[in-house]
Amino acid sequence: MNADELLKRYAAGERDFHEENLTGACLSEAFLSHICLACANLKDANLAFADLSWANLIGAKLDSACLLVTNLNGANLSGANIIRARLTGSDLIDANLAAANLGDAKLTGVNFSRANLERANLMEANAHEACFDGADLRNTNFSEAKLRGSSLQQADLRGAFLCESNLAGADLREADLRGANLSGAFLCGANMEGAKLDGAIFTDAIHFCIRQK
Numbered sequence: 001m002n003a004d005e006l007l008k009r010y011a012a013g014e015r016d017f018h019e020e021n022l023t024g025a026c027l028s029e030a031f032l033s034h035i036c037l038a039c040a041n042l043k044d045a046n047l048a049f050a051d052l053s054w055a056n057l058i059g060a061k062l063d064s065a066c067l068l069v070t071n072l073n074g075a076n077l078s079g080a081n082i083i084r085a086r087l088t089g090s091d092l093i094d095a096n097l098a099a100a101n102l103g104d105a106k107l108t109g110v111n112f113s114r115a116n117l118e119r120a121n122l123m124e125a126n127a128h129e130a131c132f133d134g135a136d137l138r139n140t141n142f143s144e145a146k147l148r149g150s151s152l153q154q155a156d157l158r159g160a161f162l163c164e165s166n167l168a169g170a171d172l173r174e175a176d177l178r179g180a181n182l183s184g185a186f187l188c189g190a191n192m193e194g195a196k197l198d199g200a201i202f203t204d205a206i207h208f209c210i211r212q213k
Helices: 003-011
Strands: none
16 A cells, blocks of 8 residues: 555545555655554654554554654554654654564654553663653663653653663653663763662662762
């Protein structure tokens, strides 16, 4: 299926496009709210500035897709493959990304407020100044991720892997880091006021200038 056909069928009221092959499709600025693209192949697709709010993208293939400034609020991306995708400036408030693979993705400035990223893979992802406030990040893999200046206020990071991650200047106030592994993490200037740190591992972490009460 090509982009034009999908847009025509969507405009006619159709919403179910699960397992469709949309590799490389150009859907920039498209309005596709509540669409079902479960298990669809969207590898290398261009979805910049599109509205995919509350879309069903369970298990979708979004490898290297362009999702710049895309509205994915409330979308279900659980189990989706989003490796190396570009999501700079996008909104994923209340989105479900449980067990999704965002390895090496570009996530600068992305808003993940209250999103579910439990068991997601963000290894080596670039999430500078991203917002994870109130997000479920239990057992999430942030190993070697770039989180400089990111906000993780009241985030649930129990059991998360933050080994070798860059958390310089990050806001971790009231975050739950019980049992998290921050071995080798760079924490200069991080704010951990009110954070729960029972059982957290800080082996070889660089943590001078941490603000904690």
